[in-house]
Amino acid sequence: MSTPIFSLTDIHFEYLNGPKVLSGLNFSLHAHERIGIIGPNGTGKTTMAHILMGLVKPSKGRIHFHGEPVSAERDFLPLRQSIGLLFQNAEDQLIYPTVLEDVAFGPLNMGKSSQEAKEIALRVLSELGLEGFDNRITHRLSGGEKKLVSLAAVLAMDPEALFLDEPTNALDAKTRAHLVEILNSLNKALVIISHDWDFLAQTTESIYSMKDGKITLDGDTQTHQHVHAHSHGSTPHVHGDS
């Protein structure tokens, strides 16, 4: 099989004075894969996303990006530009006073001129149906609007993969349906953490469950439920669940 975009191998993690969260987690994402992750509250799904992005350090384990080991802070910079993390809380993503500044931040940070960054931001906002939002005050947006603006900020960096942490939180049915359309129109590898099984069935091809600090991709039916939704929107078919 081809080299994955990223892989997490035998990741262990526990918070200081907190629970042991991950114990031997393995996970990888290849180009064009669309994977959903489902699992009870507090099983470590968000922690896994933060470990991948270098926001918290695992106590043990290896991270690879296109086959290269990632450990020092500088190694994470290209990874963070290529894998767009949509934070569970939009407030963690949106830090500027206006929507335009928030969405233009990524391209500016990647070396685009302010004019180019502005054009990219306006184009992405328009693609997400957010025309006219550029001068809105970010902290006054509704929860659903913040979520879409966060997604715009991630897409403005044109990442090769998206890692979305509970993207349907705060979305009404219409916006949720809009998000399904947006995600299905993107030609990008993606991982979506969600409690919303129907949403995952509509947007991903495989759904894995996280349990006991692990996701095992190959055949461990004790900890791993592998589901193929043969086409987006079809009823998921469960494999390997004993």
Ligand SMILES: Nc1ncnc2c1ncn2[C@@H]1O[C@H](COP(=O)(O)OP(=O)(O)OP(=O)(O)O)[C@@H](O)[C@H]1O
């Ligand atoms: N900074 C922290 N310090 C101590 N414990 C933490 C910290 N952040 C998270 N935890 C704990 O670690 C565990 C895993 O949290 P995490 O947010 O990764 O779970 P999750 O699977 O994403 O949950 P949910 O589905 O509720 O979003 C939880 O028990 C949580 O309370």
